[in-house]
Amino acid sequence: MASAKCFVFILFICLFNYVENTSLLCDANYCRTFVLETGCAATAIHCSINNATHSGIELPSPTICNCCDYCLRFFVQGEHCSVGGPGLGTTIGRCGDGLTCAVDKTDGETRCTRMTSACHTLQDEYDAREARGEVGAMEHRPMCDGKGRHAPIECIPAHTCFCQSEEGHRIFGESLYLGSNTIRHMQCGCSRFHEKIKKSLSSGLRLPVIGPRCTSDGNFNPVQCIDRTCYCVDPTTGLVQDGVKSINLDEHPITTLECYNRNLDLFPIYSxxxxxxxxxxxxxKDLKDKIELVEQSVKDGYNVDYGGGFTECYPDGTFGRSALTRTGSKVCIDDRGRQIGDYEALPGTDAFDKMDCKCAVTSYHMGASKEKPVCCKNGNFRPIQCRRGMCRCVDSDGRQTVQESASVNTLSCFTFDWKTC
Structure with a gap:
């Protein structure tokens, strides 16, 4: 064993001496000399302009040692493009967001064309309705990302923004709508991460998987823990922050972590x-206790079938937005477990089975606003919402579905008992 270690050490010394005596190409001084003697080609202006017609992304240059700046421009719809491939030379650009390089059937040339996706289809439908004058005042054009999928958030004007999956389904995370400021800061990365975890897991998995902690708006909580070690992370990306020390909960409380914010700790008494x-x-805690019970039972040789089911926690660590009372009814609650208003549903009723509390939670986020949505007794959105003399149909998420009308009985969702849901 000693001889093997000696051999490795001698090999390391030999390699070190070889590197020391070899002229390295990309050393600290190479690029300085390269730029002075050879010069760098002018970069495309698209990266510095970055608007609807001129945009791009800054990348390492394809020159030796990446010495020069490089801007990969984005082609607009209708521009010629290339799918690329070995031996085809340096790529000077690619199709921009929402576009793909495809063969134009009219002349057989490859051009940037709009991607076909469910989100783009909804945009087309909206554009057609807008052209006919059928878009409602509380509607807005669906937002799609660069790959044609649904954007991370959906906003209801004058109400709130909520997180949505790539397929456009509402998921955990909601915040008061404050225009572009909300859209800029509410990225829903943590909420979408949880959604992907659920889709990736097998239905026959014995134990539930606990994902990262989120804040109520769907972003990553700046404090994340793996086992007993806790880190500070970027709220948007979830990546560990460089230069910020981690802590071990066996020795230090979470409050000593640099990024700890008591306002984001919904249950500080546990810390x-x-x-x-x-x-x-x-x-x-309840979920962890049950998981440990099952794991210990398996170690003890028992064939465990946890018939009671596991607790389902929201990504922010709460029980959800509805809770059972001692009498068996359901009530709507906020992220700290406090009841919202007097919304309640009795067991054995349709209102109990369909209770989602989405309207109650939206109303809670809107605080003292005078234009809150009208909720059903169980906290769901009333199918007809009225504002400033005009009424509109909404879906279960509160999104307007048809153009508003001053006469409620002309709406497609009208029923004679529409006020008493």
């Missing part, structure tokens, strides 16, 4: 006490 410390919530 107090003496070592070893914790960073959890009632729902996560």
């Amino acid at each position: 107090e006490g003496k070592p070893p410390y914790n960073y959890t919530s009632p729902c996560l």
Whole structure:
């Protein structure tokens, strides 16, 4: 064993001496000399302009050692493009967001054309309705990302914005709509990460998987823990922040972490006490206890079938937005477990089975606003919402579906009991 270690050490010394005595191409001084002697080609102006007709992305240059700046421009719809491939030379650009390089059937040339996707189809339908004058005042054009999928958030003007999946389904995460400021800061990365976890897991998985902690708007909570070690992460990307020290909960409370924010800790009482410390919530603690019980039973040789089911926690660590009372009814609650208004549904009723509390939660986020939505008794959105003398049909998420009307009985969703849902 000693001889093997000696051999490795001698090999390392030989390699070190070889590198030291070899003229490296991309050393610290190479690019300085390269730029002075050879010069760099002018980059495309698209990266610096970055508007609807001129945009691009800055990348490492395709020159030796990446010494020069490089801007890969984005082609607009209708421009010639190339699908690329070995031996076809340096790529000077690619189709921009929402576009793909395809063969034009009219002349057989490859051009940037609009992607075909469910989100783009909804945009086309909206554009057609707008051209006919059939778009409602509370509607807006669906937002799609660069790959033709649904954008991370959906906003209802004057109400709130909520997170949605790539397929356009509403998921966890909601925040008061404050225009472009909300759209800029609410990225829903954590909420979408949880959604992908659920889609990726097998239905026959024995134990549930606990994902990263989110904030109520669907972003990553700046404090994330893996086992007993906790880190500071970027709220948008979830990546660990460089230069910020992590802590071990066996030795330090979560409050000593640089990015800890008490306002984001929904249950700070669980973070107090003496070592070893914790960073959890009632729902996560209950889930963890049940998982440990099953794991220990398996170790003890029992064939465990946990018939009681596992607790389902929201990505922010809460039990959800509805809770059972001692009498068996359901009530709507906020992220800290407090009841919202007097919304309630009795067991054995249709209102109980369909209760989602989406309207109640939206109303909670809107605070003291005088234009809150009208909710059903169980906290769901009333199918008809009225504002400033005009009424409109909405779906279960509160989104307007048809053009508003001053006469409620002309709406397609009108029923004689529309006020008493």
